[in-house]
């Protein structure tokens with residue numbers, strides 16, 4: 001180690017309490033930044049995941065073009081078999097087949113247009129949180145045929161209750177006239193108007209029969225254990241698609257364009273907090289280094305008389321700051337990593353978050369996302385801020401004249 | 410290279426409305442290898458003259474040449490360069506870096522001088538031995554006596570083999586015995602290495618070591634005498 005680094009290091013400990021206070025401020029700031037950033041990244045993951053968990057899933061297999069046109073004819077053949085295939089290829093149970101048709105629903109008193117959704121009762125709860133939101137009656141069960149679950153607002157609009165019948169009129173895949181009757185077995189309430197107004201789910205087999213779909217459906221919906229695993233799963237699925245069919249694999253970004261942007265747009269407001277934190281720490285460094293430079297005026301005067309240049313003194317101050325910041329970074333990242341690692345294992349909940357989660361059939365805790373980015377981004381900027389803050393004290397050295405500096409008490 | 414020539418040096422200081430004379434038309438020549446004492450009452454301009462020679466302070470008027478340098482014409486950076494490589498300074502207060510050991514204080518200056526890391530240790534050790542500090546290399550200034558600290562300061566000043574050493578009241582904080590030993594060291598360095606010494610002092614015992622004694626008053630040279638050195642241990 002060069003004498004200069006040794007000198008810089010020892011100079012730090014001439015006022016060890018002051019140095020520790022400054023390092024402590026950096027450590028605190030670093031831990032807080034690591035916590036906030038990893039929580040923020042984690043909460044984006046969670047919000048995206050929650051939003052996808054409601055209905056659309058992470059990945060869907062559809063007929064090419066169905067996403068844009070939603071034509072009844074753009075079907076996925078042997079949809080239940082394809083879903084079973086996907087289950088075995090990916091090794092997950094969270095795969096379900098769906099069909100979707102427009103129909104006029106009529107109760108004894110009213111009629112409304114609905115998008116009737118054929119689902120697999122045994123698999124749908126694994127890919128969507130909607131089945132868990134049934135507040136009256138029950139969700140569809142395997143073996144159900146003419147049963148239906150509808151949203152609470154739709155039920156109110158149609159003036160139907162549990163056990164009452166709804167008649168459906170629509171057109172089948174071949175354009176033929178279709179009609180069916182289903183009994184309301186469950187009413188679902190999410191608190192979100194858009195959902196409660198539109199949900200109308202029937203068993204897929206009954207749906208296929210009623211709308212002359214044969215074994216066809218419109219989509220296979222897939223959830224994977226983790227958002228990060230989506231690209232890999234998409235690739236696997238593209239490899240297994242039956243040849244000769246014009247099916248496509250769509251990831252959540254294609255299914256819900258703009259979702260990521262909508263969720264991450266609050267990043268900007270968080271930046272402000274981070275910047276304030278870093279500026280505060282930078283001022284603490286500025287104060288420490290300014291004091292340390294001022295009280296060493298005489299010593300610096302001697303060094304100048306010996307032939308050192310102001311630039312070399314400034315570099316010394318820079319090195320001292322760097323060492324101090326490195327200490328803050330090391331300790332901060334260590335503590336921050338321990339804290340976030342722990343929280344990412346046990347989860348973190350705001351007060352009241354558990355109940356909210358239960359109400360919306362969503363996870364009640366969030367899990368900070370620990371990554372190199374979340375660990376080092378904040379602390380690295382703190383180091384940079386500390387070095388910037390040292391510029392002013394260092395610049396003062398250029399104004400020092402050796403004789404005056406040595407005459408200073 | 411160490412011959413010094415001062416021509417018509419003037420330096421005034423302004424403190425509020427008061428004009429203080431530091432140097433008043435000083436003419437002085439010092440030859441290579443001389444051992445010179447500047448004496449005179451407090452405020453007579455000794456420090457101001459030494460600072461002018463070492464390029465720590467610029468006179469208002471006049472010319473100074475030190476060896477190859479026209480000191481009054483050099484830029485700040487050139488002055489720093491000159492001090493770093495060709496002039497050694499010893500000050501009244503020991504002026505060591507408190508957090509560095511004796512040897513590190515010497516090595517630090519060597520590092521600034523650009524001496525290769527491999528050469529520093531051995532040379533610093535040799536210089537410390539020469540000033541009589543063998544065995545104390547790893548002591549910090551706080552753990553050394555005033556005389557020992559001042560020796561480290563000398564080691565630091567001569568490590569790059571300057572032709573000229575400027576010492577401003579180097580013995581002011583030393584007891585008689587230490588001061589005598591310290592002056593013996595200067596004399597030895599002057600004899601063995603031919604280093605030119607210019608030393609300011611109030612102390613008649615220090616003046617006794619000089620071969621040339623210059624007396625100052627009110628910024629002027631009032632006497633300039635050759636003498637037979639009669640320092641205690643010479």
Ligand SMILES: Nc1ncnc2c1ncn2[C@@H]1O[C@H](COP(=O)(O)OP(=O)(O)OP(=O)(O)O)[C@@H](O)[C@H]1O
Nearest residue numbers: 422424429430431450451452453454455456457458
């Ligand atoms: N930076 C300065 N500002 C104002 N006055 C100064 C300054 N430096 C020196 N002086 C004045 O110039 C005069 C000469 O000072 P100088 O320090 O050269 O005297 P000196 O002979 O070294 O005295 P001493 O024996 O006390 O060290 C003194 O009156 C001093 O007060």
Ligand SMILES: [Mg+2]
Nearest residue numbers: 455456457577
């Ligand atoms: Mg003086």
